[in-house]
Amino acid sequence: MLACLHAPVIRPHARRHTACAAARSPVPSEQPRKSTPLQLALEGADVDAEALLRSLSLRKGDKAAAALALRAPTTDGLLLSRPAVLSPSEAAALRRFVKSRVRGDTVDTVDGEAEHQVNLTRQQLEGVVGAEAVAKLWLLPRALEPTAPARWLQVRVFCRCYSPTTRRQLPVHTDASDFTVNVALSDEASCEGGRLLLLHSGRVNAVTRGEGEATVHRWSLAHGVSAVTAGTRYSLLLFFFHRRLPDG
Numbered sequence: 001m002l003a004c005l006h007a008p009v010i011r012p013h014a015r016r017h018t019a020c021a022a023a024r025s026p027v028p029s030e031q032p033r034k035s036t037p038l039q040l041a042l043e044g045a046d047v048d049a050e051a052l053l054r055s056l057s058l059r060k061g062d063k064a065a066a067a068l069a070l071r072a073p074t075t076d077g078l079l080l081s082r083p084a085v086l087s088p089s090e091a092a093a094l095r096r097f098v099k100s101r102v103r104g105d106t107v108d109t110v111d112g113e114a115e116h117q118v119n120l121t122r123q124q125l126e127g128v129v130g131a132e133a134v135a136k137l138w139l140l141p142r143a144l145e146p147t148a149p150a151r152w153l154q155v156r157v158f159c160r161c162y163s164p165t166t167r168r169q170l171p172v173h174t175d176a177s178d179f180t181v182n183v184a185l186s187d188e189a190s191c192e193g194g195r196l197l198l199l200h201s202g203r204v205n206a207v208t209r210g211e212g213e214a215t216v217h218r219w220s221l222a223h224g225v226s227a228v229t230a231g232t233r234y235s236l237l238l239f240f241f242h243r244r245l246p247d248g
Contacts, residue, residue, distance in 0.1 A: 065220035086212040090129040116167040141179040154241040162233040172224035177239035184209040191231025
């Protein structure tokens with residue numbers, strides 16, 4: 001009985017004070033994640049090209065080659081532009097070809113997103129735009145580099161579609177091919193975003209191309225496509241392989 005008389009008395013209001021104090025304790029808010037240079041570039045922001053390149057997940061040798069291309073004093077032998085390599089009717093024919101066949105069930109090796117891409121053989125491309133137009137496309141790498149081979153180990157041809165509801169963007173990367181020919185199949189000023197991003201001359205260059213305009217570059221020129229927020233962007237790409245071996 002005496003032991004019970006000396007037992008501590010627990011006052012209910014003391015518990016309430018403790019609970020209230022805990023309820024009043026500030027909960028640390030989650031800090032927003034800082035955008036990466038790549039995310040900012042794809043959103044159309046002005047970013048430092050060196051910082052962007054450092055942030056990319058490229059193989060060591062590819063990143064070193066891209067850095068040399070970025071810092072090169074001139075784009076001679078690295079990059080050129082050719083207007084109207086395809087006529088408006090030829091570009092329109094390719095757009096119709098893409099619209100009727102494009103699917104999003106294949107994953108891109110650059111970012112793991114759906115490609116929304118249509119692959120073509122040379123014969124199929126000739127069937128859409130004609131043999132003369134295709135022959136001119138095949139000569140474009142030699143316009144950039146006169147010592148480029150007349151015959152290639154392989155040439156891969158495909159068209160891509162970018163839009164807010166399909167593929168929106170393409171992260172900055174380098175190509176697997178020796179040379180790349182990239183042709184705008186639509187007037188890129190007609191959509192919001194969707195600019196070709198080229199890392200050269202010490203900066204990120206956002207290019208707006210006219211319908212049928214070709215961009216020819218070496219594999220080491222890092223490049224991407226900024227996010228399309230309105231409209232649709234179509235492009236034709238040709239990967240020319242000579243010294244670099246095609247995968248698959």
